[in-house]
Amino acid sequence: xxxxxxxxxxxxxxxxxxxxxxxxxxxxxxxxxxxxxxxxxxxxxxxxxxxxxxxxxxxxxxxxxxxxxxxxxxxxxxxxxxxxxxxxxxxxxxxxxxxxxxxxxxxxxxxxxxxxxxxxxxxxxxxxxxxxxxxxxxxxxxxxxxxxxxxxxxxxxxxxxxxxxxxxxxxxxxxxxxxxxxxxxxxxxxxxxxxxxxxxxxxx
Amino acid sequence: xxxxxxxxxxxxxxxxxxxxxxxxxxxxxxxxxxxxxxxxxxxxxxxxxxxxxxxxxxxxxxxxxxxxxxxxxxxxxxxxxxxxxxxxxxxxxxxxxxxxxxxxxxxxxxxxxxxxxxxxxxxxxxxxxxxxxxxxxxxxxxxxxxxxxxxxxxxxxxxxxxxxxxxxxxxxxxxxxxxxxxxxxxxxxxxxxxxxxxxxxxxxxxxxxxxxxxxxxxxxxxxxxxxxxxxxxxxxxxxxxxxxxxxxxxxxxxxxxxxxxxxxxxxxxxxxxxxxxxxxxxxxxxxxxxxxxxxxxxxxxxxxxxxxxxxxxxxxxxxxxxxxxxxxxxxxxxxxxxxxxxxxxxxxxxxxxxxxxxxxxxxxxxxxxxxxxxxxxxxxxxxxxxxxxxxxxxxxxxxxxxxxxxxxxxxxxxxxxxxxxxxxxxxxxxxxxxxxxxxxxxxxxxxxxxxxxxxxxxxxxxxxxxxxxxxxxxxxxxxxxxxxxxxxxxxxxxxxxxxxxxxxxxxxxxxxxxxxxxxxxxxxxxxxxxxxxxxxxxxxxx
Numbered sequence: 001x002x003x004x005x006x007x008x009x010x011x012x013x014x015x016x017x018x019x020x021x022x023x024x025x026x027x028x029x030x031x032x033x034x035x036x037x038x039x040x041x042x043x044x045x046x047x048x049x050x051x052x053x054x055x056x057x058x059x060x061x062x063x064x065x066x067x068x069x070x071x072x073x074x075x076x077x078x079x080x081x082x083x084x085x086x087x088x089x090x091x092x093x094x095x096x097x098x099x100x101x102x103x104x105x106x107x108x109x110x111x112x113x114x115x116x117x118x119x120x121x122x123x124x125x126x127x128x129x130x131x132x133x134x135x136x137x138x139x140x141x142x143x144x145x146x147x148x149x150x151x152x153x154x155x156x157x158x159x160x161x162x163x164x165x166x167x168x169x170x171x172x173x174x175x176x177x178x179x180x181x182x183x184x185x186x187x188x189x190x191x192x193x194x195x196x197x198x199x200x201x202x203x204x
Numbered sequence: 205x206x207x208x209x210x211x212x213x214x215x216x217x218x219x220x221x222x223x224x225x226x227x228x229x230x231x232x233x234x235x236x237x238x239x240x241x242x243x244x245x246x247x248x249x250x251x252x253x254x255x256x257x258x259x260x261x262x263x264x265x266x267x268x269x270x271x272x273x274x275x276x277x278x279x280x281x282x283x284x285x286x287x288x289x290x291x292x293x294x295x296x297x298x299x300x301x302x303x304x305x306x307x308x309x310x311x312x313x314x315x316x317x318x319x320x321x322x323x324x325x326x327x328x329x330x331x332x333x334x335x336x337x338x339x340x341x342x343x344x345x346x347x348x349x350x351x352x353x354x355x356x357x358x359x360x361x362x363x364x365x366x367x368x369x370x371x372x373x374x375x376x377x378x379x380x381x382x383x384x385x386x387x388x389x390x391x392x393x394x395x396x397x398x399x400x401x402x403x404x405x406x407x408x409x410x411x412x413x414x415x416x417x418x419x420x421x422x423x424x425x426x427x428x429x430x431x432x433x434x435x436x437x438x439x440x441x442x443x444x445x446x447x448x449x450x451x452x453x454x455x456x457x458x459x460x461x462x463x464x465x466x467x468x469x470x471x472x473x474x475x476x477x478x479x480x481x482x483x484x485x486x487x488x489x490x491x492x493x494x495x496x497x498x499x500x501x502x503x504x505x506x507x508x509x510x511x512x513x514x515x516x517x518x519x520x521x522x523x524x525x526x527x528x529x530x531x532x533x534x535x536x537x538x539x540x541x542x543x544x545x546x547x548x549x550x551x552x553x554x555x556x557x558x559x560x561x562x563x564x565x566x567x568x569x570x571x572x573x574x575x576x577x578x579x580x581x582x583x584x585x586x587x588x589x590x591x592x593x594x595x596x597x598x599x600x601x602x603x604x605x606x607x608x609x610x611x612x613x614x615x616x617x618x619x620x621x622x623x624x625x626x627x628x629x630x631x632x633x634x635x636x637x638x639x640x641x642x643x644x645x646x647x648x649x650x651x652x653x654x655x656x657x658x659x660x661x662x663x664x665x666x667x668x669x670x671x672x673x674x675x676x677x678x679x680x681x682x683x684x685x686x687x688x689x690x691x692x693x694x695x696x697x698x699x700x701x702x703x704x705x706x707x708x709x710x711x712x713x714x715x716x717x718x719x720x721x722x723x724x725x726x727x728x729x730x731x732x733x734x735x736x737x738x739x740x741x742x743x744x745x746x
Contacts, residue, residue, distance in 0.1 A: 045637075046637075046638045049634050049637075049638055050638075053375070053379075057382075060382055060397070063397065067394065067396065068392075068394075071392060075660075075663075075664055076659075076660050076663050076664070076668075077392060077394075078389035078391070078392050078394040078396055080660075080663075081381075081385060081655075081656040081659065081660075082382070082385045082396065082397075085378055085381045085382050085385065086382070088374075088378050089375060089378040089379065089382060092371060092374055092375040092378060093375060095371060096371055096372060096375065099371070127427065127428050127429065127430045127433075128428065130427055130428075130432070131424055131427050131428045131633070134423075134424060134427055134605075135424070135630055138420070138605065138626050138629070139626070141605075141606075141609060141626075142609075142619075142622055142623055142626055145609070145613070145619055145622060146619055150610060150613070154606045154609075154610070157602070157605070157606060157609075158602050158603070158606060161601075161602040161605070162598075162599070162602055165427070165432040165598040165601065165602065166432070166596075166598040166599055172599075176599060176602075176603070180603050180606060181606065184606065184607065184610055188610060188614060193258055194254065194257070194258070194614040195614075195617055196610060196613065196614070197613065197619065
């Protein structure tokens with residue numbers, strides 16, 4: 001799937017290359033290689049994401065219509081640009097929903113520089129579970145950042161996260177969990193003079 | 205010669221011991237970030253931006269330019285050694301770089317890639333010196349209508365290049381514009397979408413958004429793809445290994461490819477929205493197309509490595525032209541750079557080279573020196589950086605999340621912004637999962653205020669009429685370019701499908717003719733141009 005020819009021909013054609021690493025690239029959803037339940041799951045989560053986006057865009061647009069689009073002197077008001085953006089976003093989301101509902105396959109992912117990359121939809125339940133737990137731990141990190149401070153909350157987050165993804169390497173995890181936050185504290189607070197959340201437990 | 209004098213002045217201005225130290229640190233840190241799985245220049249710049257807040261603007265820019273190039277090259281190291289590009293711009297490097305490493309030629313591959321990057325950086329610096337003042341002179345005549353259209357051109361190019369997901373790319377850009385409207389409206393003082401939160405009055409800072417989308421989003425995406433469970437095949441590299449240095453024939457094979465890749469990359473990169481990935485893939489196609497031994501491509505061909513490598517670095521230099529002269533970033537990484545400029549009170553655009561020549565030429569000079577530093581550090585430190593690539597994702601991933609949280613907090617000392625960053629991280633994950641474009645969102649977020657302000661001023665000038673866009677020569681030309689892009693996006697695929705149908709019909713007719721003539725050998729003849737086109741067509745369909 002990821003032969004050089006494949007990438008180059010697609011790029012030359014202006015089509016979407018599935019330009020991921022061979023290690024990362026799974027069979028593209030567009031190729032129809034995904035199993036039906038897997039494809040259905042991708043489509044339903046995609047639909048849920050699109051519907052959420054649409055609802056947010058609708059709320060944004062409704063609020064935009066609550067602002068003046070033209071001020072008293074007849075010039076453009078604060079609501080003009082948000083109205084245009086909101087209406088265009090709602091329209092775009094509705095088209096995307098329609099495409100998904102009427103059989104258009106999920107497209108491949110796009111990398112950080114805005115360029116197409118491997119889909120990676122081959123991930124199974126274990127990876128989805130790990131991702132969900134990671135998000136939960138990030139929320140915990142956020143909630144403990146202020147009360148515990150940057151160092152302790154980082155130690156807590158790293159300890160829990162590493163025990164999830166780097167199992168059975170307790171000594172290594174313990175060393176990384178303590179050394180990295182202390183190193184970052186020294187870098188940001190001591191070397192660069194940036195203030196980190198001190199917390200209520202330790203003066204760090 | 206004047207421009208070269210200014211370039212030399214820029215280089216001389218940057219050549220202070222402190223700046224050289226920052227340059228070295230930036231390249232080192234950038235390379236370390238670049239070799240981390242999934243993290244490219246965008247994430248590297250976004251995460252490391254807070255590190256530069258304590259520096260003076262020149263020092264900060266020097267360091268960021270170095271981080272940019274270091275991260276780009278970090279992706280090359282992983283492409284060659286573990287067949288995993290840090291970001292898509294180095295995908296083409298894996299095609300021949302990894303086979304070279306498998307043949308025990310990782311050393312020559314990495315040295316040649318570094319030299320190609322350096323050559324492209326040199327060519328890029330010269331071409332920037334020649335083209336930036338010219339573009340700047342043209343752009344200095346731009347008024348609000350043209351500025352608005354330039355923003356649209358940049359975003360549209362990005363969306364068109366995304367390809368199949370143009371609609372989702374457009375929605376991403378619109379979402380960025382939407383986020384840009386949060387905060388106090390500068391003209392009227394009205395609060396928009398702040399929900400009474402004082403932290404939102406000044407708007408949503410792009411740094412936490414970029415860190416979330418590019419940093420945390422990438423980590424979650426890698427986690428979702430099971431990167432923490434993979435043990436990557438690593439090809440060791442050491443000075444002591446036999447054949448660490450390229451041979452004479454490697455050099456002679458590389459020369460033309462480096463030159464072509466550098467120039468091609470620069471011009472592709474200079475188009476707002478077109479990125480290093482497109483440049484490197486185009487270069488690979490060109491090199492294979494003109495090679496006398498195309499069958500070697502994909503099996504460790506030196507031109508297949510150095511061409512794309514020069515092109516992606518050339519594109520990085522080229523992208524500085526629209527960034528410096530128009531204030532339009534063409535990629536996620538340059539959007540973060542633009543955000544950095546704005547933080548330090550510098551507004552890239554037509555007047556930058558006039559009003560802040562020291563800064564503009566200093567940046568160009570520091571980019572060039574960054575390349576030179578990269579070459580030196582790479583040749584002496586490759587084995588050390590290669591060892592970073594061996595640290596598994598299951599350890600690096602959590603560390604990067606902590607770095608993102610602390611980095612987001614240090615921007616404004618706001619816990620709310622850490623929350624925004626984490627929400628954007630989750631958003632970035634879903635955007636990647638479903639084919640949206642995080643880069644388009646960040647670029648639109650950075651350019652949103654400029655787009656709104658220039659549109660407002662345009663409407664003010666025209667008395668509310670959109671006719672102004674067709675009444676001015678420059679804006680009419682830009683509008684024509686917008687129309688061309690839209691045609692490319694919507695008409696080109698239709699024409700391509702029609703072309704495929706015709707091609708298919710021709711192939712079938714030829715096959716039928718061959719079958720009718722009863723000459724079984726004709727089947728072999730069909731592996732000529734038509735047969736090849738059929739193969740290409742099949743790949744396009746995938």
